[in-house]
Amino acid sequence: MRSDPGLYDYFPYIERPKITWPGGARVAFWVAPNIEFYELDPPINPSRRAWARPVPDVVSYAQRDYGNRAGHWRMMEVMDRCGVRGSVSLNVAVCEHHPEIIEECKKRDWEFFSHGIYNTRYCYEMDEAQERAIIEDAFETVEKHTGQKIAGWLAPALTHTERTMDLLAEYGVKYTCDLFCDDQPQPVKVKKGRFISLPYSLEMNDIIVYNVQRQAPRRYTEMLKANFDRLYEEGADSGVVMCIPLHAYAVGQPHRIEAFAEALEYITGHEGVWVATGREIAEWYTQHHYDTAVDAIETHKRKWAPKS
Amino acid sequence: MSLGDDYLKYSKRKYGMDHDRYPWSILQKRKPVTWPGGARVALWVVPALEFFPLDQPAMPFRAPGGMVTPYPDLRHYTLRDYGNRVGVFRVFEVLDGLGIKASVAVNSKVAERCPFLINEIARRGWEIIAHGVDMGRLHYGGMDEAEEAAQVEESIGTLRKLSGQPVTGWLSPAKSESMNTLDLVAAADIEYVCDWINDDMPYPIKTKSGDIHSMPHSHEIDDQTIMLHYQHNEAEFVQQVSDQFRVLYGEAAEQGGRIMAVTIHPWMSGQPHRIKALERALAQVIEHDGVWSATGAEILAAFRAQQ
Numbered sequence: 192m193r194s195d196p197g198l199y200d201y202f203p204y205i206e207r208p209k210i211t212w213p214g215g216a217r218v219a220f221w222v223a224p225n226i227e228f229y230e231l232d233p234p235i236n237p238s239r240r241a242w243a244r245p246v247p248d249v250v251s252y253a254q255r256d257y258g259n260r261a262g263h264w265r266m267m268e269v270m271d272r273c274g275v276r277g278s279v280s281l282n283v284a285v286c287e288h289h290p291e292i293i294e295e296c297k298k299r300d301w302e303f304f305s306h307g308i309y310n311t312r313y314c315y316e317m318d319e320a321q322e323r324a325i326i327e328d329a330f331e332t333v334e335k336h337t338g339q340k341i342a343g344w345l346a347p348a349l350t351h352t353e354r355t356m357d358l359l360a361e362y363g364v365k366y367t368c369d370l371f372c373d374d375q376p377q378p379v380k381v382k383k384g385r386f387i388s389l390p391y392s393l394e395m396n397d398i399i400v401y402n403v404q405r406q407a408p409r410r411y412t413e414m415l416k417a418n419f420d421r422l423y424e425e426g427a428d429s430g431v432v433m434c435i436p437l438h439a440y441a442v443g444q445p446h447r448i449e450a451f452a453e454a455l456e457y458i459t460g461h462e463g464v465w466v467a468t469g470r471e472i473a474e475w476y477t478q479h480h481y482d483t484a485v486d487a488i489e490t491h492k493r494k495w496a497p498k499s
Numbered sequence: 500m501s502l503g504d505d506y507l508k509y510s511k512r513k514y515g516m517d518h519d520r521y522p523w524s525i526l527q528k529r530k531p532v533t534w535p536g537g538a539r540v541a542l543w544v545v546p547a548l549e550f551f552p553l554d555q556p557a558m559p560f561r562a563p564g565g566m567v568t569p570y571p572d573l574r575h576y577t578l579r580d581y582g583n584r585v586g587v588f589r590v591f592e593v594l595d596g597l598g599i600k601a602s603v604a605v606n607s608k609v610a611e612r613c614p615f616l617i618n619e620i621a622r623r624g625w626e627i628i629a630h631g632v633d634m635g636r637l638h639y640g641g642m643d644e645a646e647e648a649a650q651v652e653e654s655i656g657t658l659r660k661l662s663g664q665p666v667t668g669w670l671s672p673a674k675s676e677s678m679n680t681l682d683l684v685a686a687a688d689i690e691y692v693c694d695w696i697n698d699d700m701p702y703p704i705k706t707k708s709g710d711i712h713s714m715p716h717s718h719e720i721d722d723q724t725i726m727l728h729y730q731h732n733e734a735e736f737v738q739q740v741s742d743q744f745r746v747l748y749g750e751a752a753e754q755g756g757r758i759m760a761v762t763i764h765p766w767m768s769g770q771p772h773r774i775k776a777l778e779r780a781l782a783q784v785i786e787h788d789g790v791w792s793a794t795g796a797e798i799l800a801a802f803r804a805q806q
Contacts, residue, residue, distance in 0.1 A: 245640035256697035261526040316502045405729040446743035
């Protein structure tokens with residue numbers, strides 16, 4: 192084990208090279224619905240139990256199933272209303288289980304990136320061949336069902352190994368959503384290839400807000416607006432990223448959907464907001480800002496290296 | 500340590516669900532349902548009358564709301580018993596005042612310990628839903644099937660005997676089931692279950708005795724979930740009931756009748772400082788035109804007549 196993941200160098204938020212977004216936008220804004228499938232009776236991973244209760248954990252399973260049966264369709268309607276295309280964090284087995292959902296997302300020109308095979312299959316304890324197999328599976332499944340080549344990765348149930356980032360970059364994935372240390376994209380140090388961290392957010396994630404922090408729906412509206420307001424202010428100096436990760440089983444509940452709609456209307460109602468997908472933001476950053484950032488990080492490192 | 504290769508095998512990776520209990524179905528794409536009188540929303544209020552035994556077993560888990568401290572946890576035992584002694588009468592008074600019917604989920608131990616309460620339900624013409632034996636006798640994966648069958652029989656048999664009602668609905672304590680629960684309750688002539696919180700409408704669910712139905716009993720619009728689990732205050736409870744209703748009521752205009760289920764625990768909402776919030780929450784629903792207050796059995800009958 193390591194004390195530092197070794198994926199990026201310290202690079203303070205202030206005094207960075209300016210980031211510009213298309214059209215001079217202050218905030219690159221993206222919404223990432225997690226479209227997931229949780230298995231009723233998954234195989235056991237020794238590092239993590241899938242369900243708190245003995246199988247069948249009816250409450251937890253059915254709660255998640257609600258997202259696909261009912262919640263997704265409400266969430267999609269609100270995003271349509273606000274002109275937001277989703278960047279789908281996809282358990283790729285949904286392509287087989289629920290192709291109707293995939294079709295509707297395709298019609299709307301949403302992006303698909305990988306969130307593993309199932310949200311009940313964890314990467315802990317995987318050997319390299321197994322980890323390669325799930326990456327290859329994700330590429331093949333998404334391409335077969337959507338025609339898209341995946342550009343992004345959010346580890347299934349946020350489970351990783353020490354080799355995950357190197358493998359993703361080797362296979363040509365462009366961005367990871369698993370690093371929460373910044374409000375701007377960052378180069379990620381991998382063995383080969385150009386690979387970046389794209390700000391996803393645990394703080395704005397509906398599951399974290401509702402199920403971990405246990406906040407009320409109207410409070411979520413306030414949190415989203417406050418997060419946006421501050422980033423919008425700072426974005427006047429240098430471009431930032433705001434992401435809202437969603438789960439239809441949480442945000443798509445009737446008592447929560449309008450609270451989310453209010454925040455989404457507020458954010459997309461501002462000038463200077465680039466409403467984009469993860470892939471679009473990642474490509475723009477990689478093309479226009481990656482090299483500058485790598486140089487600036489090197490310069491910072493040299494300047495502040497301990498004097499010998 | 501490494502994972503066996505079985506960890507990357509996906510034998511149920513195919514169209515639909517990964518089990519055979521119910522087919523995959525999208526709420527918004529189903530045939531619209533109409534309710535009696537052209538109502539848009541069926542209001543289904545389900546108070547739960549529960550007995551949390553002082554010696555509630557810790558295994559396989561404790562039903563939420565149960566004992567917390569080392570034995571004897573008089574604090575939680577009595578706080579829950581408050582619901583059956585005091586809170587329930589405030590809750591029933593609110594429902595009476597608003598002209599709302601209820602389906603009351605009852606542990607059979609409550610019926611045995613407090614027959615007075617069965618009479619209070621019966622004299623109002625309300626429905627009784629079987630809610631297991633008590634909150635210490637869970638149904639859970641891996642439990643002995645004969646033991647579970649006896650538990651099902653004890654619950655349903657006792658409630659039918661003491662109430663004289665057919666008792667056609669089932670709510671497992673803590674909504675916890677084994678792989679056999681659905682088959683066992685269906686064999687005991689249960690027609691609908693309340694444990695599966697994956698939909699806003701009824702749908703058929705398969706059992707060894709043929710199809711029964713899943714009814715959308717609410718885990719979200721539930722005083723225990725909102726005020727105990729999430730620790731939201733009373734005003735937030737009222738707000739969430741309002742938001743839930745407005746969305747369902749709006750959808751019903753285009754997608755057909757919806758069900759607004761409200762789950763109430765008299766040990767929670769029956770407290771003096773919360774009862775007005777419950778009243779406000781329900782009043783803002785029932786005051787709308789096109790709201791049909793009904794029992795689970797009535798809602799299911801109306802639904803089935805159209806399938």
